[in-house]
Amino acid sequence: xxxxxxxxxxxxxxxxxxxxxxxxxxxxxxxxxxxxxxxxxxxxxxxxxxxxxxxxxxxxxxxxxxxxxxxxxxxxxxxxxxxxxxxxxxxxxxxxxxxxxxxxxxxxxxxxxxxxxxxxxxxxxxxxxxxxxxxxxxxxxxxxxxxxxxxxxxxxxxxxxxxxxxxxxxxxxxxxxxxxxxxxxxxxxxxxxxxxxxxxxxxxxxxxxxxxxxxxxxxxxxxxxxxxxxxxxxxxxxxxxxxxxxxxxxxxxxxxxxxxxxxxxxxxxxxxxxxxxxxxxxxxxxxxxxxxxxxxxxxxxxxxxxxxxxxxxx
Amino acid sequence: xxxxxxxxxxxxxxxxxxxxxxxxxxxxxxxxxxxxxxxxxxxxxxxxxxxxxxxxxxxxxxxxxxxxxxxxxxxxxxxxxxxxxxxxxxxxxxxxxxxxxxxxxxxxxxxxxxxxxxxxxxxxxxxxxxxxxxxxxxxxxxxxxxxxxxxxxxxxxxxxxxxxxxxxxxxxxxxxxxxxxxxxxxxxxxxxxxxxxxxxxxxxxxxxxxxxxxxxxxxxxxxxxxxxxxxxxxx
Numbered sequence: 328x329x330x331x332x333x334x335x336x337x338x339x340x341x342x343x344x345x346x347x348x349x350x351x352x353x354x355x356x357x358x359x360x361x362x363x364x365x366x367x368x369x370x371x372x373x374x375x376x377x378x379x380x381x382x383x384x385x386x387x388x389x390x391x392x393x394x395x396x397x398x399x400x401x402x403x404x405x406x407x408x409x410x411x412x413x414x415x416x417x418x419x420x421x422x423x424x425x426x427x428x429x430x431x432x433x434x435x436x437x438x439x440x441x442x443x444x445x446x447x448x449x450x451x452x453x454x455x456x457x458x459x460x461x462x463x464x465x466x467x468x469x470x471x472x473x474x475x476x477x478x479x480x481x482x483x484x485x486x487x488x489x490x491x492x493x494x495x496x497x498x499x500x501x502x503x504x505x506x507x508x509x510x511x512x513x514x515x516x517x518x519x520x521x522x523x524x525x526x527x528x529x530x531x532x533x534x535x536x537x538x539x540x541x542x543x544x545x546x547x548x549x550x551x552x553x554x555x556x557x558x559x560x561x562x563x564x565x566x567x568x569x570x571x572x573x574x575x576x577x578x579x580x581x582x583x584x585x586x587x588x589x590x591x592x593x594x595x596x597x598x599x600x601x602x603x604x605x606x607x608x609x610x611x612x613x614x615x616x617x618x619x620x621x622x623x624x625x626x627x628x629x630x631x632x633x634x635x636x637x638x639x640x641x
Numbered sequence: 642x643x644x645x646x647x648x649x650x651x652x653x654x655x656x657x658x659x660x661x662x663x664x665x666x667x668x669x670x671x672x673x674x675x676x677x678x679x680x681x682x683x684x685x686x687x688x689x690x691x692x693x694x695x696x697x698x699x700x701x702x703x704x705x706x707x708x709x710x711x712x713x714x715x716x717x718x719x720x721x722x723x724x725x726x727x728x729x730x731x732x733x734x735x736x737x738x739x740x741x742x743x744x745x746x747x748x749x750x751x752x753x754x755x756x757x758x759x760x761x762x763x764x765x766x767x768x769x770x771x772x773x774x775x776x777x778x779x780x781x782x783x784x785x786x787x788x789x790x791x792x793x794x795x796x797x798x799x800x801x802x803x804x805x806x807x808x809x810x811x812x813x814x815x816x817x818x819x820x821x822x823x824x825x826x827x828x829x830x831x832x833x834x835x836x837x838x839x840x841x842x843x844x845x846x847x848x849x850x851x852x853x854x855x856x857x858x859x860x861x862x863x864x865x866x867x868x869x870x871x872x873x874x875x876x
Binding site: 509512513515516519520522523524525526527528529530531 | 694696715716717718720721725726728732733734735736737741744745746748749750754790794
């Protein structure tokens with residue numbers, strides 16, 4: 328079995344397992360895993376910027392929010408069907424990333440973190456300010472009738488799970504192809520040594536902007552899908568917390584690994600879910616888990632597995 | 642046969658505050674030659690080649706490459722025109738494989754990824770280490786890899802910044818053979834402290850001192866030049 332076959336076999340097997348979840352999982356977990364798949368899509372996008380290209384953004388909630396509100400507002404106020412709204416959300420995420428990137432990528436390192444954080448905060452405040460349209464913190468509940476995609480009711484468990492799966496599967500396949508392509512190699516080169524990449528003839532600014540836009544498209548797709556699948560569009564989903572969460576999922580699962588975001592989002596989700604059954608301090612459990620991670624597996628779960636055993640993991 | 646000028650710098654200047662790192666330098670490179678740039682530490686050699694390859698912006702003066710003015714061109718566009726630079730302090734991608742390091746150069750110029758990368762590694766004797774992580778190579782091999790990346794760009798001008806620093810004698814011999822193989826298709830500009838390498842390889846030598854050109858000529862001329870002897874060769 329060649330390396331390429333082995334890599335594709337592993338990732339398709341993961342997708343097959345998730346698809347099997349549509350019939351095997353009980354309703355409660357089906358809703359959870361559907362949510363995890365949408366959030367993992369967001370994290371995969373974050374990983375393209377952070378894990379592969381080395382862009383530590385603290386403002387991805389803006390791109391997630393652009394997708395969420397891009398789709399949600401069009402459904403709510405323009406009566407757009409779910410399909411076109413989803414597309415609009417994806418494009419909104421990409422366009423927002425392009426606009427922010429054009430300015431923010433003039434900075435590097437800590438300054439880049441601050442500038443992206445600032446843009447995201449401005450976006451969050453804009454949502455709160457325009458309460459007439461966004462209903463502020465209270466948010467918009469999208470009616471069931473508006474959540475129909477190709478004749479399927481996205482508010483029902485199975486169609487919702489399958490829609491989340493389709494989104495995640497598309498995101499995973501594109502990402503796996505991207506990071507193993509020559510373009511992906513350049514992204515990694517920029518992360519590793521920008522000056523060396525420049526002296527090989529690559530334009531760091533243009534390449535980083537492209538990576539950020541792809542990342543924004545993922546975030547926009549996840550945001551739009553979140554609103555349409557779970558029927559809620561609220562400002563809390565565009566807050567700073569939602570910029571930090573994908574970073575944590577990626578770090579937990581393994582930055583710069585294709586499956587890391589899924590592993591991270593899934594672990595974190597169920598860590599909170601199980602711990603909140605016996606304590607109200609579930610975030611403390613998450614904190615302890617992250618400290619343990621930093622101490623014993625700083626490269627994240629899959630990053631550590633790759634380092635120790637599976638060197639071929641992309 | 643009159644040599645064709647590949648690169649021409651006129652009145653090139655770069656000051657850092659009060660330090661005149663490069664001060665009104667006129668310089669010409671003939672196509673196909675091996676040209677060495679020598680001078681005492683702090684003479685402005687690395688700053689000068691950084692101006693040529695665009696890593697540091699020029700304050701005044703002009704640079705023409707292959708007939709076109711490239712003075713204001715960003716570094717990555719100069720690389721695309723055929724100016725390759727290998728770093729004084731080894732800057733390979735330490736966490737990537739040897740193959741990926743060279744593949745990054747090959748794919749940029751649109752070469753056949755697998756074939757050309759293997760060929761470039763073969764040329765420098767690193768083919769059997771293609772899968773190894775670059776950071777785990779010995780220092781000498783990392784220097785060789787750095788040169789392989791420059792060569793894999795298939796440049797018209799290869800600028801080597803102290804390539805033999807820290808190499809063993811056997812490795813220096815391999816390096817010299819390598820450089821002789823690439824000319825005259827590629828022109829080589831070499832910053833070098835090892836005088837044996839300079840005298841052995843270079844057809845012409847330019848001596849920099851305090852940011853200015855002290856002398857230019859053949860190895861014989863330079864050796865016989867009293868000003869150079871006083872400033873650099875130690876009489």
